[in-house]
Amino acid sequence: MARKSAEVRREEILAATVEEIEATGLRTLRVADVAERLGLSASLVIYHFATKEALVAAAFDHAGRNDLDHARNLAAGTGSARERLSEVIGWYMPAGSTRSWKIWIDGWSAGLFDEDLKSTFSALDRDWKTILADLIVEGIGSGEVASRGDEAGAQSADGFAEACATRILAYLDGLAVQLLFNSDSVSQEKLRAWVGEFLTSELD
Structure with missing residues (x-):
């Protein structure tokens, strides 16, 4: 059997790490558990990622880049700019993404105390804002x-779009938290209605 390339092995380890975080959370994550998912030794995981912290940061980057790639495909698709913007936002929403919002909220909390993880999330956030802002400018x-x-007309389209994209993401992130912790009062139907109303207030 041919040996897998280092790049393929890294991708497998990152995917398994995301699955483990989603299943058990960051607090109890062990390199040994990630290795067990793949039938590998923990030392081989550490060979590819020197520390658990480096593995976690790379795993979140891996998951985030996959979601961003899909969002970029939606943004480059057919339909009007407003329609494509709605599709991207629908993908970002808690019900739209293939990734559980549990891992992102877990990661945000850990990022408060881990600079590498914080940098990873900051970079992902910038890329999401760019996708939304470009569609808003269009x-x-x-x-x-x-x-x-403003009243003097000094704010550029780019400036407005960036601020608007920031507000949209902040609103969606907050709703995701509410949906996870207050699901009895915040349903998927309510969430979609609120997002629609919010986008109307922002874009019309």
């Missing part, structure tokens, strides 16, 4: 989005 150009600058 929508402004086509007349689908109303750019509301």
